[in-house]
Amino acid sequence: MAKTTSPDKPGTARQRGVTMNDVAKHAGVSRTAVSFVLNNREDASISEETRVRIAEAVQALGYRPNAGARALASQRSDWYGIVTEIVTAPFAVDIIKGAQDQAWIDGRFLLIAPSDQGDAAGPNQGMEDAAVEKLLEQRVEGLLYAATHHRGVHVPRSAHEVPTVLVNCFDLDGKLPSIVPDERAGGRVAVERLLRAGHTNIGVINLDPRIPAAVGRLQGVREALADAGLELDPELVAAGYATADGGYDAACQILDRYPAKDRPTALFCLNDRMAMGAYDAIKERGLAIPGDIAVIGFDNQELISAYLRPKLTTVALPFEKMGALGVQTLAALTAGQPITANQQLVDCPLLERSSV
The missing domain is CATH 3.40.50.2300 (Response regulator)
Incomplete structure (x- = not known):
């Protein structure tokens, strides 16, 4: 068995596979108390002193909650997925930046699945289907589908299982909301x-x-x-x-x-x-x-x-703004809020330099 070193000493490795039972034992409390504290159960009658002991145990042992188990229990993961081929486009990558920054503001995170989306006829549909399936397996709460250039697309059928918003493209079937440049x-x-x-x-x-x-x-x-x-x-x-x-x-x-x-x-x-x-x-x-x-x-x-x-x-082209607006629209959809338009247009500003 590999030797574990004390997590309290600087520069030493933390234990792996730490469980709630380990945290409870370290803090001298029940596993139920640990669960209530880590899940922010406001209805639990747990003293502040006990909460502090549990927090200190979590820090000392390096405990991390099982995200998959938490998602199953709460039916939310705090993750959005983004399917895109723009990771290879030097100027359109701002869509990812805008989406990522807005997700961070909202307390969400992005999982990116690169995909060669091809053209509107969908010659790479198998790759796209696989990308969406992988994101759904991670229990993402919603999907962004982003394209390098403004065009009509056919979105994989499985994307309809969660709220989905298209960025810099639009749904040829007319069912999904989109964010496109004006x-x-x-x-x-x-x-x-x-x-x-x-x-x-x-x-x-x-x-x-x-x-x-x-x-x-x-x-x-x-x-x-x-x-x-x-x-x-x-x-x-x-x-x-x-x-x-x-x-x-x-x-x-x-x-x-x-x-x-x-x-x-x-x-x-x-x-x-x-x-x-x-x-x-x-x-x-x-x-x-x-x-x-x-x-x-x-x-x-x-x-x-x-x-x-x-x-x-x-x-x-307002790539960053479109990415941010895509996440804002996705947040509204996942919260069950109505959106005002199925397609939102984003202004394209003029940048003055020296050629006029």
């Missing part, structure tokens, strides 16, 4: 900034035109222009499909389509990677940013936006 408002705020700077001839480098971010942001562009009595010229829109190379090609198309006097004086790039490509296209033509052409991006991918020269003015 793409339309983000598009509006970008173009409104360009209009205030005096630009009326604005080119747009779009994402894949079919995805929710592209649809919403482009709608915001049109609304902002309409409010100013302008229309979006289809010839000033080109798809860059979210890559730097795509942004470069799209910027070349837009800039070379018109003679210099009719060329757009501003480009709104619907993500920062495309803006990085657009910078190259603009500079290759001997044009200055923002003197000749202003540029605004979207996402606030800081490894790009803060290090381009000039630094890129961009619209931020």
Whole structure:
């Protein structure tokens, strides 16, 4: 048998497998008294002196309650689960941070199950099912399902066994609540900034035109222009499909389509990677940013936006706020409280730098 050392001496190992019986024996009280104190039974008539002795015994022996047994007894575990593939995305990891910080404020903890969520058709459904099952086995009280980019998803059926909230994605079946960025408002705020700077001839480098971010942001562009009595010229829109190379090609198309006097004086790039490509296209033509052409991006991918020269003015995706709001919504659901909307939109703020 391995030798145990005294837990009272600094630097020595604590005993393992300490039970309530051990705590009761050390404190000179009954096991029932220990159980009542550790479970905060307010109806138990236990003196303060006895409570102190039990607390000291717990500390001395290094006793830890069995979380699984406690969850079974109380029907709550104080754990939320989060299923996500964003652990591999350097800028979207803020969803986890926002959720974790809010959970801590609420006295809850997060269990993270990484998953390759694939696309809306669910080609990795087996992996997702396994991730949800593992979290449910830990008796989590609710689930967050978070995605790297805004899209529709099919959630594993077993996720419906507990309250579940989607973050940065939405349920294609329309059953689960979701927290998503207000793409339309983000598009509006970008173009409104360009209009205030005096630009009326604005080119747009779009994402894949079919995805929710592209649809919403482009709608915001049109609304902002309409409010100013302008229309979006289809010839000033080109798809860059979210890559730097795509942004470069799209910027070349837009800039070379018109003679210099009719060329757009501003480009709104619907993500920062495309803006990085657009910078190259603009500079290759001997044009200055923002003197000749202003540029605004979207996402606030800081490894790009803060290090381009000039630094890129961009619209931020509110990842951290969405994560926090997801936990707040989950807390309301687990408490049996109604939620006001099945989908909550989160503002995308404009971050001023030097490109306008």
